[in-house]
Amino acid sequence: MFFNLPFIVAALLVILGITTMLIKRNLIKMIMGLALVEAGVNLLLVSIGYRAGGIAPIFTSAPDGVMVMPTVQAMTLTNIVIGIATTALLLSFVMVIYRMYGTANAEKVRKLRG
Amino acid sequence: MNMSKIVRSAANLLFPFILVFGFYIVLHGHLTPGGGFQGGAVIATGFVLMFVAYSYDFITGRIGAESLHTTETIGLVLFIVTALVAIVFGVTFFTNWMLDVGPVLNNPVAFGPNPGDLNTAGFIPVMNLAVGIEVLGALSVIVLYMLSGTKEEI
Amino acid sequence: MKNLVIGATVLILSLGILYAGVGLEFGAPPFTDMDDYFVSHGQEQTGGNNIVTDIVFDFRGFDTLGEATVLFTAVLGAGLAFRKRREDEDYEYE
Numbered sequence: 580m581f582f583n584l585p586f587i588v589a590a591l592l593v594i595l596g597i598t599t600m601l602i603k604r605n606l607i608k609m610i611m612g613l614a615l616v617e618a619g620v621n622l623l624l625v626s627i628g629y630r631a632g633g634i635a636p637i638f639t640s641a642p643d644g645v646m647v648m649p650t651v652q653a654m655t656l657t658n659i660v661i662g663i664a665t666t667a668l669l670l671s672f673v674m675v676i677y678r679m680y681g682t683a684n685a686e687k688v689r690k691l692r693g
Numbered sequence: 694m695n696m697s698k699i700v701r702s703a704a705n706l707l708f709p710f711i712l713v714f715g716f717y718i719v720l721h722g723h724l725t726p727g728g729g730f731q732g733g734a735v736i737a738t739g740f741v742l743m744f745v746a747y748s749y750d751f752i753t754g755r756i757g758a759e760s761l762h763t764t765e766t767i768g769l770v771l772f773i774v775t776a777l778v779a780i781v782f783g784v785t786f787f788t789n790w791m792l793d794v795g796p797v798l799n800n801p802v803a804f805g806p807n808p809g810d811l812n813t814a815g816f817i818p819v820m821n822l823a824v825g826i827e828v829l830g831a832l833s834v835i836v837l838y839m840l841s842g843t844k845e846e847i
Numbered sequence: 848m849k850n851l852v853i854g855a856t857v858l859i860l861s862l863g864i865l866y867a868g869v870g871l872e873f874g875a876p877p878f879t880d881m882d883d884y885f886v887s888h889g890q891e892q893t894g895g896n897n898i899v900t901d902i903v904f905d906f907r908g909f910d911t912l913g914e915a916t917v918l919f920t921a922v923l924g925a926g927l928a929f930r931k932r933r934e935d936e937d938y939e940y941e
Contacts, residue, residue, distance in 0.1 A: 583873040590868030594861045601853050628882070631874035636886055636898035639724045639809040646898070648882035649889075653902040657914050660730050660828070664921035667835045671925040674842045723895035728903065762922070769919055776908065787908035789893055802894045814895035820904040820911075827915060831922045838922075842929045 585626035592619030606673045606683045610666060617662040624651045624658070695748050704746035711739030719825035723814040729821040733828025740833040749840055758841070761834040768827025775819050791815035 592615055599612030628648035634641060636649040677683050695701065718725075719732030740761075744752055779790040792799060792815040800812045811818075885906065886898055893901040903911055 583869065583871055585873055586868040586871045587865070590864045593864055594857075597860055598857050601857060626873060627871070627876060629874060630876065635726065637724075637726060638806050638890060638896040638898070641806040646886050648876060648879060649885055649898040649902055650882050652899045653907060653910075656728075656730055656899070656903060657910060660914055661917050663832070664918045667839070668921045668924050671835075671839060671842065671928045674839065675928050678842075722900050723897050725897065728897070728900045758926075762926070765919065765922060769915055772915060773912070776912070787905070787912075789905050792894060799894075802890055802896070804890055807896070809896055814893060814901075817893065817895050817900060817904050821900070824904075824911070824915065828918070831918045835922055835925050838925045838929045 585622060585629075589619045589623040589626060592616070592622065604685050606676065606685055606688075607670075609685070610669050610673065613669070614662070614666060617658065617666075621655050621658055624655045627651055695751065696746050701746050704742050708739050708743060711742070712736060715739065715829075716825075719821050720818065721811070722821035722825075723817045724809040724811065729824030730828055732821075733825040734832060736825070736829045737832035737836075740829070741836050744833075744836060744840060749844055752837070753841075758834055758837050761830045761837065763830075765827050765830030765834060768823050768825070768830060771823040772820060772827065775816055775823060789815040789817070791819070 596612040596615030596617075596619060599615060600609050603609055603612065628651035630645050630647050632644060633647035634644045636646040636652070673683060676688060680688050682688065715732045715736035715738075717732075718727035718735055719729055722728035722732065776787045779786060779788040782790050782794060784790060799815065800810050802810070802813050885902060889898045889901045889906070890896065893905045895901045895905075
């Protein structure tokens with residue numbers, strides 16, 4: 580029945596991430612939502628490249644069989660590293676904001692700015 | 694503040710094995726699953742283990758953020774220079790120039806499934822090493838910066 | 848009113864993304880020309896057994912260059928956020 584379960588799970592992850600970013604007011608939780616969206620996109624990319632019964636695209640002592648698509652795996656690798664970099668940068672900024680304003684609530688920070 | 698003696702002993706014991714495993718993943722990146730980014734992340738995990746086990750003052754007295762940042766810069770410069778040398782041989786930027794020049798890293802490959810030879814693949818192992826030490830420096834120094842942010846007052 | 852807008856946005860986005868997710872077919876990608884070329888020719892053009900590493904460092908080298916630059920820039924930004932400030936430096940945050 581659930582023949583395309585990985586795509587549905589990826590869609591649910593993206594929806595949960597966007598919902599978290601919309602309804603939460605804590606900056607740390609908004610960054611958690613962004614990380615959820617990244618995880619959903621990674622799962623979508625890897626799922627797109629899967630062929631039924633495929634093996635990993637590596638020829639070292641490879642068994643016989645069709646290989647899965649390698650380009651989406653390379654793009655997933657790029658996505659993971661960029662996700663780590665942006666998440667670390669955003670968390671650094673949240674730490675600076677917390678030290679300056681004493682809170683990580685987005686609305687209160689905006690009110691302080693006037 | 695240092696953690697307890699058990700944690701510090703376990704971290705000391707695990708650290709060289711994590712380094713060896715990470716550099717194995719980096720250097721065999723063109724033969725087995727892995728590569729520069731993954732191996733660099735594994736090595737950075739070992740550094741973060743040491744940051745957790747020891748105090749911030751002890752770590753910065755030994756290694757310092759500047760040297761880690763220099764490691765990252767060396768990796769990026771090695772990456773770009775390896776790609777730029779291709780212009781010397783009359784081919785375009787990012788061409789695999791080691792496949793045509795010299796005997797190093799240039800053994801012929803058996804097409805199809807084969808047991809694997811470390812001395813193949815042109816400049817891909819060099820690129821793996823460059824990106825590996827860049828990711829090692831970058832992830833370690835980000836954690837060290839965030840640890841320093843929790844220390845000082847405003 | 849604000850909650851109503853957020854709820855409507857989430858509902859519409861959920862329906863759209865779920866419709867796209869259900870419509871895809873798992874296990875049989877439709878367009879595979881580029882990946883077939885990489886799998887069948889990557890080993891003789893680059894010499895590496897790991898096709899993913901061949902793509903990351905050889906076929907899509909500019910992509911990796913941009914990725915390394917992004918990582919470097921993120922580290923520079925974090926270092927600027929946590930730099931040590933001088934005593935006489937005047938900075939206003941309000």
